Structure formats: structure tokens, C-alpha cells
Amino acid sequence: MIREQRNLILNTLTIVLLFVILWLFDRYGTDYQIRILNNIAVFITLAVSYNLINGICGVLNLGPNAFITIGAYTSALLTMSPAEKKISFIIEPLIWPLNVIQLPFGASLVVAGIVATVFAFFISYPVFRVRGDYLAIVTLGFGEVVRVLCNALQNITNGPLGLKGLKPYTNLWWSWGIAVLTIIIVQRLINSSWGRAMKAIREDETAAKAMGIDPFRHLLLAFLISAFFSGVAGGLLAHLITTISPTLFTFFLTFNLLMIIVVGGLGSTTGAVIGATLFAWGNEALRFVESPMQIGPLHIPGIPGMRMVIFSIILMVVIIFARKGIMGQREFSWDWIFSKIRSQRI
Amino acid sequence: MNIQIFIQQLINGFTLGSLYGLVAIGYTMVYGILRLINFAHGDLLMVATYVVIYGMALFSLPWYLSFPLAVMVTGIVGILLDRVAYKPLRDAPRISLLISAIGASFLLENLALVIIGGVPKPFPRPPIFDKVIDIYGVKVQVLTIYTPITTIILLLGLLYIVHNTKVGKAMRAASRDFETTRLMGINLDRVIALTFMIGSSLAAAGGIMWAMKYPQVNPFMGIIPGLKAFIAAVLGGIGSIPGAVIGGFVLGIGEVLIVAVFPGLAQYRDAFAFLVLILLLIFRPTGIMGEAIVDKT
Numbered sequence: 001m002i003r004e005q006r007n008l009i010l011n012t013l014t015i016v017l018l019f020v021i022l023w024l025f026d027r028y029g030t031d032y033q034i035r036i037l038n039n040i041a042v043f044i045t046l047a048v049s050y051n052l053i054n055g056i057c058g059v060l061n062l063g064p065n066a067f068i069t070i071g072a073y074t075s076a077l078l079t080m081s082p083a084e085k086k087i088s089f090i091i092e093p094l095i096w097p098l099n100v101i102q103l104p105f106g107a108s109l110v111v112a113g114i115v116a117t118v119f120a121f122f123i124s125y126p127v128f129r130v131r132g133d134y135l136a137i138v139t140l141g142f143g144e145v146v147r148v149l150c151n152a153l154q155n156i157t158n159g160p161l162g163l164k165g166l167k168p169y170t171n172l173w174w175s176w177g178i179a180v181l182t183i184i185i186v187q188r189l190i191n192s193s194w195g196r197a198m199k200a201i202r203e204d205e206t207a208a209k210a211m212g213i214d215p216f217r218h219l220l221l222a223f224l225i226s227a228f229f230s231g232v233a234g235g236l237l238a239h240l241i242t243t244i245s246p247t248l249f250t251f252f253l254t255f256n257l258l259m260i261i262v263v264g265g266l267g268s269t270t271g272a273v274i275g276a277t278l279f280a281w282g283n284e285a286l287r288f289v290e291s292p293m294q295i296g297p298l299h300i301p302g303i304p305g306m307r308m309v310i311f312s313i314i315l316m317v318v319i320i321f322a323r324k325g326i327m328g329q330r331e332f333s334w335d336w337i338f339s340k341i342r343s344q345r346i
Numbered sequence: 347m348n349i350q351i352f353i354q355q356l357i358n359g360f361t362l363g364s365l366y367g368l369v370a371i372g373y374t375m376v377y378g379i380l381r382l383i384n385f386a387h388g389d390l391l392m393v394a395t396y397v398v399i400y401g402m403a404l405f406s407l408p409w410y411l412s413f414p415l416a417v418m419v420t421g422i423v424g425i426l427l428d429r430v431a432y433k434p435l436r437d438a439p440r441i442s443l444l445i446s447a448i449g450a451s452f453l454l455e456n457l458a459l460v461i462i463g464g465v466p467k468p469f470p471r472p473p474i475f476d477k478v479i480d481i482y483g484v485k486v487q488v489l490t491i492y493t494p495i496t497t498i499i500l501l502l503g504l505l506y507i508v509h510n511t512k513v514g515k516a517m518r519a520a521s522r523d524f525e526t527t528r529l530m531g532i533n534l535d536r537v538i539a540l541t542f543m544i545g546s547s548l549a550a551a552g553g554i555m556w557a558m559k560y561p562q563v564n565p566f567m568g569i570i571p572g573l574k575a576f577i578a579a580v581l582g583g584i585g586s587i588p589g590a591v592i593g594g595f596v597l598g599i600g601e602v603l604i605v606a607v608f609p610g611l612a613q614y615r616d617a618f619a620f621l622v623l624i625l626l627l628i629f630r631p632t633g634i635m636g637e638a639i640v641d642k643t
Contacts, residue, residue, distance in 0.1 A: 060441050062448075126624045130631065132440055133383045137576065138627060141620035144573070148617040251569075255452055262445055305459035305565075312453035319446045320434045 007334045015180060022172045034172060035240075036284055041175035042236050043276035045182045047260045048269055049229035052186050054258070055267035055329075056195065057222045058202030059131070062254055063139030066146040067227045069249040070119055071112035071234025073150070076163045076244055078108035088163060092154040105169040109178070109235040116231025117224050124220050131205070143251060150246035162245025163238075170240040178236060182229045187269055189225065198222055202267070252308075259315045263325050271327030286310060353484050355606040356599065361490040361559065363598020364497035367591035368552035369575030370582065371504065372424075372545030378521040378585040379541055381440065385447035386427055388572015389454040390546050391553030394420040395469060395563045396462060398554055402470050409472040417550040424546025425539045433535070458565035469561035493555050500548060501591050507544075508587065517541055521585065570616065577623045583633030592634055597622065 025033055046064070053061045077085070077094075081102050085094050093099065103111065123142050127135060150157045157163075189195050197218050200208040205215055238244045256279065264275025289306040292299065318325055369391065376384045394416045401412030431450040435443045475489040508514035516537045519527045528534055556571055557563055574597060582593025597619060605612050626633065 058441065060444055126628050130627050133377075133381075133444055134580075134627060134631075136444060137383065137573075137580075138624060140573070141623055145617045145620050148614060152613040255448065258445065258448065266441075303460050304464065305456045308452060308456040309460055312449050312456060315449040316431060316446055316453065319442050319449065320431075323438060323442055 003335065010334050018176065018180070022176055026172050036280060037172055038170060038175045038240055039280040039283075040277050041172070041179040042170075042233050042240060043257075043260065043280045044179040044273050045175075045229055045233040045236070046257055047264070047272040047276040048179075048182050048186050049226045049233070050257045051261045051264075051267070051269060051272040052189070053219075053222050053226045055261055055265075055272070056190055056202065057198045057219055058267075059219060060133075060136040061127075061139045061223070061226075062136045062251070062258075063141075063143040063146075064226070064230050064257055065249045065251065065253045066139075066143045067116040067120060067230035068234035068237065068253060069146050069150060069246075070116045071231030072238035072244050072249065073157055073163070073234075074115045074231070075105075075108040075112035075235030076166050076238045077156075078103040078111055079105055079167065079169065079239065080163065084165065088161075088165070089155075089158050091159065091161070094158075095155050098156065105167075105174070105239065109174075109232050112235035113228040113232040116234070117228045120224050120227030121220075124223055127223070128216055128219050140251065140254075143254065147246050147250065150249075157246070160246060162243060162248075164243045166239050166242040166244070168239060168242050170236045175236055175240070178229075178232055182232075183269060183273065186225070186229075189222075190269065194218060194221060199267075256311070259311055261325075262315060263318050265325035265327035265329065267329040268325075268327040268331055270330070270332040271325055274326055283307065350484050351606070354486070355602050357484070357486055357490055359599030359602035360595065361493045361598070362602055363578075363595035364494040364591070365552050365556050365559070365571065365594070366575045366578040366598050367594025368497050368500065368555075369549050369571060370579040370590035370594050371501070371587055372549045373576050373579040374582070374584055374587060374590040375517075375541050375545045377579070379517065379538060380432065380443075382432065382443050382447060383576060384427075384432075384545075385444070385572075386431070386451040386454055387545070387549055388568035388570075388575065389451050389458075390420050390424060390427075390549040390568065391556060391571055392458060392563070392565060392568040393423050393454065394550035394553035395557040395567070396458065396467075397550075398557070399467055399469065399563060409470075413554055416554060417547045420550035420553070421543040421547040424542040424549075427546075428539060428542040433538075455565050455568075462565065464564060466562045466564040469557040469563050471558045471561055475558055489555075489558055493559070496551065496555065497591065500551060501588070504544065504548070504587060513537070513540060574619045577619045580623060581626060581633055583635035586633075586635040589633060589635030596634070 022037070025037060029037075046068070050061070050064050053059055077098050078101060080088070082100055085099055089099075127138055127142070130138060151160050153159075190198075197208065197213045200211065200213055201215050201218060209215060234249075241248070260275035260279045261272050262275075263278065264271030264273070286307045289310070290302050290304055292302045369387065372387050372390075373384060376382060376387070397416035397419045398409075398412050401407045401415050402409065405412075407415065427450055431446045432443060435446055471489075475487070475492065477488045478485055479488055479491075480486075508517060516527070516532045517540070519530065519532060520534060520537050520541075524534060527537075552571075552575075553568070557567075560567075575594065578593035578597045579590045580593070581597055582589030582591070600622070601615060601618055604618055605615055611618075
């Protein structure tokens with residue numbers, strides 16, 4: 001009991017400390033720093049929710065970009081004012097209920113999550129009828145279908161033109177608030193009996209079934225929760241970039257998320273957080289490899305795509321030589337820290 | 347729609363389908379042996395077309411030399427792919443293998459982007475494929491006739507190799523059981539390398555014909571044909587070589603005819619293949635020619 005109380009206090013203190021740091025950045029930080037911090041938070045939300053299905057359940061879902069797209073479009077359509085929508089939709093006007101509704105940002109995020117969850121629910125039956133490679137391809141297929149629909153359904157998504165001029169509602173409080181909320185909820189799920197059942201399915205589905213676990217129900221729950229937070233993060237992303245179009249949410253995004261959780265360690269929320277932080281930071285820090293360089297008399301023109309080459313090599317090196325990634329399946333815990341301190345003292 | 351247009355579309359479908367089929371053979375062979383979706387397989391199409399372009403532009407090779415050269419180079423790239431990305435993971439969980447495959451695919455695409463650049467290049471189609479012939483009022487480009495014929499010839503050759511040669515027997519053995527294959531004194535790594543080489547060479551042939559049909563080449567051109575060819579392989583029954591070609595034909599003809607009959611659906615064309623896949627996995631996961639999918643342990 002004492003230990004649990006101690007951990008609770010320490011967790012609360014950490015969150016308070018985090019928000020104090022955020023407050024300092026909010027006041028004194030540059031735009032650049034704030035943008036990177038926002039990116040980190042959005043990718044933490046995405047990676048932690050993606051890790052729930054890929055790492056904890058051991059199911060290779062390649063379609064999180066579908067949920068992110070749906071979330072982004074839903075939330076964007078809800079926050080734009082009717083007048084803005086009228087200007088944006090040049091080719092075909094927006095269909096009826098959407099063209100008059102306007103919701104505050106927070107409510108639009110919740111709706112974005114719910115719409116993504118409903119979509120996940122509808123595709124769950126075909127998705128979980130298969131496993132392994134087939135599941136990967138089916139989910140990838142749904143990701144592609146959503147992209148095709150975004151291009152085709154011009155009276156909802158404005159087609160290839162996308163939605164422009166969204167208000168930059170996403171600030172540090174929204175992005176980090178949701179990131180922390182996602183971590184708390186996903187962690188509580190993982191540490192519950194449901195989470196242990198999910199891990200059992202990951203290790204051996206037949207054995208899990210023999211113990212009376214219904215794989216479909218457990219995988220569905222993980223899938224729906226993952227979709228909800230991906231949708232919410234999609235909404236955050238839309239109001240961070242302020243311009244969305246179908247080309248923004250391709251398989252590239254899924255690839256980046258996969259890399260994050262593989263490098264962090266498949267099956268570890270801590271790993272997902274570390275991976276997301278490294279990625280969002282590295283993505284900016286590595287920008288120099290794509291910009292023109294002057295090394296002495298040698299002029300190297302900017303090479304677009306170099307970052308993705310580096311990322312693909314990192315992914316392959318990690319999966320071939322260090323399959324466990326940074327954290328493996330371990331998690332950060334205060335108990336571990338204190339046991340370290342104690343053993344040092346002796 | 348009159349009968350002539352219908353026949354024309356049918357021939358188009360056959361051509362498209364035979365391209366899917368050629369690429370699908372590579373998927374199905376690799377899947378049969380390694381139980382792995384070789385994600386990078388589609389990108390081999392891109393490798394082959396760039397080899398042709400550079401062979402013809404830089405070394406001014408005639409097409410009848412640069413096409414075989416591209417097929418050979420792609421075969422070697424296929425072997426290298428296996429060595430670098432898949433061989434170290436033979437005993438790893440399947441999910442790692444699949445992630446490595448996705449990484450390899452992105453690496454190939456982005457290496458091409460870095461080395462060659464993202465601007466689409468025109469594919470130098472040899473003029474003899476441009477000729478248009480008239481069969482009872484149906485005007486057809488000779489290319490659309492050559493493509494299915496080439497596919498059928500390659501398929502027959504491959505079936506001969508698989509069923510009538512020692513190497514083919516080794517491949518069939520490897521697709522049943524690794525351990526026993528090794529015990530029979532077969533060099534498994536050689537068999538796998540050969541499988542990759544044959545599959546990649548066929549993908550190269552498919553890629554060259556694809557580029558002659560759609561002569562715009564860019565580093566990401568292999569993704570969509572690759573995915574659809576995979577669907578064709580599943581449709582035909584994964585692991586079955588004739589099934590892959592049949593699946594390719596069904597998918598190609600279906601895709602062309604749907605757009606021909608309902609022109610309004612043209613923009614959903616890319617979604618059609620995935621819809622087929624999803625329905626297939628719900629109702630008949632083993633495909634047209636397939637046996638039941640068993641997990642090889």
C-alpha cells in the first residue's frame with residue numbers, strides 16, 4: 001500500500017513537473033521549440049495507441065493512417081466556420097449537416113475519436129478474421145481505401161484540394177494533455193486483466209483460447225481504443241499543420257509510427273514514448289541532410305528523401321541486430337529506480 | 347457499349363492481368379517457401395525499369411540487350427535483398443521478418459529517390475511495340491498482344507522448372523518443410539536464393555512491360571502494382587504458381603471491365619482490388635487454386 005501511494009505521488013509530481021516545464025516553454029520558448037514539443041506530444045499519442053495493438057496484442061496493423069485521416073478530417077470539418085467551408089469547397093459544396101455545424105475544438109476532438117472508433121468497429125470483422133501477414137495487408141488495404149475515398153468524396157473532403165486555413169488550435173496544453181491522458185488510459189488497460197489477456201494472445205493465441213480468453217473481444221477492444229486515440233491525434237495534427245490533404249496521411253505515416261515503436265521496443269509504452277520523442281526531434285534535427293551543404297570548397301545540393309533512407313536503415317538495423325529495441329517489453333517504473341538506488345547504497 | 351469496345355477492353359484487361367500475374371508469381375513463390383510477404387517485391391519493378399532506362403540512355407544499348415540485362419540485374423538485387431534483409435531473420439518471429447520487408451521496401455524507394463531524383467522519367471519504348479494492328483475492326487497495340495503471350499511462355503517455362511527439374515523438386519520440398527529439406531542434403535540457402543532470383547527476374551519482366559504500357563517511371567511506381575499483384579496472388583491461392591497468373595487475369599479483367607461498365611467508378615479503381623481482397627478473406631481465404639493456409643513452425 002505504501003509503495004502504491006509513493007508511486008502515485010511520484011507520478012503526480014512528474015506530471016506537475018512536466019506541465020511546469022511546458023509552461024516555461026509556452027512563455028519563453030521560441031516558435032521552433034514549441035513546434036517540436038507539439039510534434040513530440042502528437043507522436044507520443046499516436047505511438048502509444050499504435051503500440052497497444054501492435055506491441056501488446058502482437059498484431060501487425062498497418063492501417064493507423066486510416067484512423068488518423070478520419071480523425072483529422074472530422075475534427076477539421078467541425079471546427080471550420082460555415083463561411084470558411086463555403087469558400088473552401090469550390091468544386092462541390094459540402095453536404096448538408098456538415099456545412100452548418102461548428103463545434104469548439106475540444107468537442108471536435110472527441111467526435112473525431114468517436115468517428116474513427118466507429119470506423120474501426122465496422123472493419124474489425126474482416127480484419128480479425130485473419131492473422132499475421134494477411135492482417136497486415138488487409139489493414140494496409142483499408143488505409144488505401146480511406147485515401148481513395150478522401151480523394152473521391154469531394155462533397156465531404158474537398159477531394160485532392162484538401163482543407164486549408166484551419167485555426168492553429170493545437171497548443172502545448174492540448175497536445176500534452178492528450179498525450180498524458182493517452183498514456184494513463186493505455187497503461188491502466190495494459191495492467192488490467194484485459195491487458196494481460198491481450199499479452200497472452202500475443203504470446204500464444206491457441207493457449208490463450210484454451211484458458212478461456214476470447215481473442216476477438218480482446219483484440220477488438222484494443223483496436224477500438226487504439227483507433228479512438230489515433231483519431232484524436234489526427235485532429236490535433238490537423239490543427240497543428242493547419243492544412244490537410246489526402247497526400248498527408250499515406251503509408252509513410254504508418255511507416256514512421258512502425259519505426260517509432262520498433263526502435264522504442266515493441267510492447268513497451270515507455271519505449272513508444274522514447275521512440276516518439278527521438279523521432280520527432282530527429283526528424284527536425286536531420287533536416288540538414290536534405291538541405292544544401294557547403295563543406296569547404298565542396299557544394300552538395302540538397303537531397304530530398306535522405307532522411308527516409310536514414311530512417312529505413314535504422315529500422316532494418318534495429319530489427320535485424322537489436323530486435324528488442326531500446327526498452328524491449330520492459331516499462332519504466334519507480335520500483336525499479338528505487339531498487340537501483342537501494343542496491344547502490346549497499 | 348458495342349461489342350468491339352467490349353473486346354478491346356477485354357484485351358486491355360488481359361494485358362493488365364498478365365502483368366499482375368507475372369509479379370504475383372514472385373510473391374507466391376517466396377510466400378510458399380518463407381511464409382513471408384516480400385513487401386519489397388513491387389519495388390523490383392522500379393529497379394528493372396531504371397536499369398533499362400540507364401542501359402539505353404548511358405550505354406546506348408539496344409532494347410534487346412538492355413531488357414535481359416535489367417532482368418539479370420533485378421535477379422541479383424533480389425538475391426541481395428534476401429541476403430541483407432531476410433536471411434539474418436530466418437529464425438526470428440514472423441512479425442520481425444515482415445517489418446524488415448517493409449523497411450527494405452522503403453529503403454529501395456528512397457535510395458532511388460536520393461540517387462535518381464523524384465522527377466518522373468519517360469520510358470524509352472522501342473518503336474516495334476508501338477505498331478497498331480487491326481483484328482476484325484478491333485484496333486490493338488501489338489504490346490497488348492505480346493504481354494499476355496510473354497506471360498504464358500514464362501509461366502510454362504517456370505512450371506517446367508518447378509515440376510521437372512531437380513532444383514524445382516528442392517523448391518517444392520522447401521515449401522513443405524525446412525528441417526526435412528536440410529536433412530535430404532539440400533542446400534536450403536541456395537534454393538531460397540534461387541527462388542528470389544527467379545521471382546525477381548519475373549518481376550523485372552513485369553516491370554519492363556508495365557513501363558511500356560504506362561511509360562512514366564518514378565521511384566514509387568512499384569507500390570501499387572506490387573500491392574495489386576499480391577492481391578492477385580491471394581486471389582489465385584497463395585503458394586500456387588498457376589493460381590497467381592489466374593488471379594492476375596481475374597483481377598486485371600475485373601478492374602478494367604468495372605471501369606468500362608461503370609465509368610463513374612473510375613476514381614475508386616484502386617480501392618476495387620482491396621475490396622476483392624477483403625471479400626475474399628471473409629468468404630474464401632484459400633483463393634481459387636489454394637490449399638488451406640497452414641502455419642509452418
